[in-house]
Amino acid sequence: MGKVVVDISMSLDGFVAGPxxxxxxxxxxxxxxxxxxxxxxxxxxxxxxxxxxxRGTDSDVLAEASEHIGATIMGRxxxxxxxxxxxxxDDPNPDGWWGEEPPFRVPVFVLTHHARETVExxxxxxxxxxxxxxxxxxEEARAAAEGQDISVAGGAEAVQEAxxxxxxxxxxxHIAPLLLGGGTxxxxxxxxxxxxxxxxxxxxxxxxxxxRVRT
Amino acid sequence: MGKVVVDISMSLDGFVAGPxxxxxxxxxxxxxxxxxxxxxxxxxxxxxxxxxxxRGTDSDVLAEASEHIGATIMGRxxxxxxxxxxxxxDDPNPDGWWGEEPPFRVPVFVLTHHARETVExxxxxxxxxxxxxxxxxxEEARAAAEGQDISVAGGAEAVQEAxxxxxxxxxxxHIAPLLLGGGTxxxxxxxxxxxxxxxxxxxxxxxxxxxRVRT
Numbered sequence: 001m002g003k004v005v006v007d008i009s010m011s012l013d014g015f016v017a018g019p020x021x022x023x024x025x026x027x028x029x030x031x032x033x034x035x036x037x038x039x040x041x042x043x044x045x046x047x048x049x050x051x052x053x054x055r056g057t058d059s060d061v062l063a064e065a066s067e068h069i070g071a072t073i074m075g076r077x078x079x080x081x082x083x084x085x086x087x088x089x090d091d092p093n094p095d096g097w098w099g100e101e102p103p104f105r106v107p108v109f110v111l112t113h114h115a116r117e118t119v120e121x122x123x124x125x126x127x128x129x130x131x132x133x134x135x136x137x138x139e140e141a142r143a144a145a146e147g148q149d150i151s152v153a154g155g156a157e158a159v160q161e162a163x164x165x166x167x168x169x170x171x172x173x174h175i176a177p178l179l180l181g182g183g184t185x186x187x188x189x190x191x192x193x194x195x196x197x198x199x200x201x202x203x204x205x206x207x208x209x210x211x212r213v214r215t
Numbered sequence: 216m217g218k219v220v221v222d223i224s225m226s227l228d229g230f231v232a233g234p235x236x237x238x239x240x241x242x243x244x245x246x247x248x249x250x251x252x253x254x255x256x257x258x259x260x261x262x263x264x265x266x267x268x269x270r271g272t273d274s275d276v277l278a279e280a281s282e283h284i285g286a287t288i289m290g291r292x293x294x295x296x297x298x299x300x301x302x303x304x305d306d307p308n309p310d311g312w313w314g315e316e317p318p319f320r321v322p323v324f325v326l327t328h329h330a331r332e333t334v335e336x337x338x339x340x341x342x343x344x345x346x347x348x349x350x351x352x353x354e355e356a357r358a359a360a361e362g363q364d365i366s367v368a369g370g371a372e373a374v375q376e377a378x379x380x381x382x383x384x385x386x387x388x389h390i391a392p393l394l395l396g397g398g399t400x401x402x403x404x405x406x407x408x409x410x411x412x413x414x415x416x417x418x419x420x421x422x423x424x425x426x427r428v429r430t
Contacts, residue, residue, distance in 0.1 A: 012386075012388065012402075012410060012424075012426070013229055013400070013401070013402035013405075014228055014229035014400070014402075018407070029407065030407040033409075163394075171227075173227065175424070177409070177410040177411060177412050177426060178407070178408060178409050178410055179378075179402055179405060179406075179407065179408040179410065180407060181402070181404060181405035181406045181407050181408070182404050182405070185228070185229070186228070187227075187228035187229075187394055187396070189396060189397050190228075190394060190396035190397070191394075191396045192233070192244065192245040192393070192394065192395060192396050193393060193394040193396070194248075194392070194393050195227060195392040195393055195394065196392060196419075197392050197417060197418075197419060197420075197421075197422060200415060200417035200422050202412060202415035202424075203412075204411075204412060205412075206412075207412060207415050207422075207424055209227075209390070209417075209422055211227070211392055
């Protein structure tokens with residue numbers, strides 16, 4: 001059976017979005033800087049259907065993170081680009097804000113309160129909408145992944161549900177070198193959990209720290 | 216002129232103490248685990264006037280952190296072991312909770328609302344009490360440090376005041392491999408600040424990440 005992994009960028013002060021996230025600015029004030037380290041990389045561009053980009057350690061870490069992923073789970077806001085729990089007919093991005101060829105290239109299970117049909121995108125990504133909670137999404141994702149790993153992509157709420165359910169095997173945090181000073185904390189209130197560092201890779205742009213979650 | 220450096224242990228979820236810190240448990244639930252990586256090290260034991268201990272990377276990083284420090288600044292709670300802003304006559308640890316030979320071995324400027332005479336300890340540590348705010352403490356610390364670096368040792372409030380004053384040159388965070396799930400956040404609400412990674416050193420016990428603060 002594949003592992004359940006969390007792979008996410010976070011500021012040193014623990015946020016995955018800055019203050020005041022809104023539809024027009026879903027990552028909040030300063031939040032785009034969390035992902036600056038990734039945007040120019042070859043592996044990032046390849047996933048997004050583009051050519052070129054920088055090679056090197058950061059590109060390799062990013063490429064590796066999607067290598068064994070057979071399915072992804074994400075929250076509704078991450079799918080829609082900041083739109084909250086409202087009905088689909090009000091959503092400005094009903095097919096997601098990830099473009100016509102999203103970078104996931106596997107089945108993506110979206111946590112939502114509003115049922116709808118699966119949406120097939122180009123490049124191997126399909127969005128499947130799950131209305132009965134994280135553990136149900138995980139069960140569907142496991143079936144779809146056929147023994148490969150499941151990625152919990154975010155946002156913070158989905159990661160916290162996964163941790164609370166006790167089913168996360170590994171966490172890789174890409175610690176972006178900034179203090180956002182407020183915003184959406186990745187981990188939020190939760191239980192004491194011991195981690196075990198597996199690997200640290202650093203560059204001038206970011207620190208990649210991978211942990212095993214002790215059960 | 217010496218640098219102003221912050222050097223502190225933090226959980227991956229950003230806390231320097233766990234939930235419910237109290238006088239009998241000043242680091243809160245699980246908070247002692249933040250410092251587990253350090254306790255058995257040779258350099259830790261030497262600073263505390265003891266012999267023996269483990270050598271290696273973590274011990275070297277800890278030794279280095281105090282090498283060029285000429286003065287230290289800390290908050291009242293860190294001095295007293297969890298006692299808040301009350302008057303000294305009510306403080307159960309009026310001479311601090313650091314023992315007769317505290318590990319600082321330089322002048323330590325304690326931020327407090329209650330004036331009192333300097334306390335001289337064994338081994339080179341003196342505690343000087345500053346009642347007119349962080350910037351005044353920094354001025355006194357600079358004079359005492361005679362060109363060496365100033366360490367802002369904690370707690371979170373003192374670090375946040377130093378950052379808000381815009382006078383921190385470097386931050387070294389020892390990221391302990393655990394989620395505390397709540398407690399005292401190191402950085403709290405603040406302003407957006409860009410950091411520049413200078414150095415990352417990791418071991419199975421802890422990840423040491425050092426940043427320059429961009430002004």
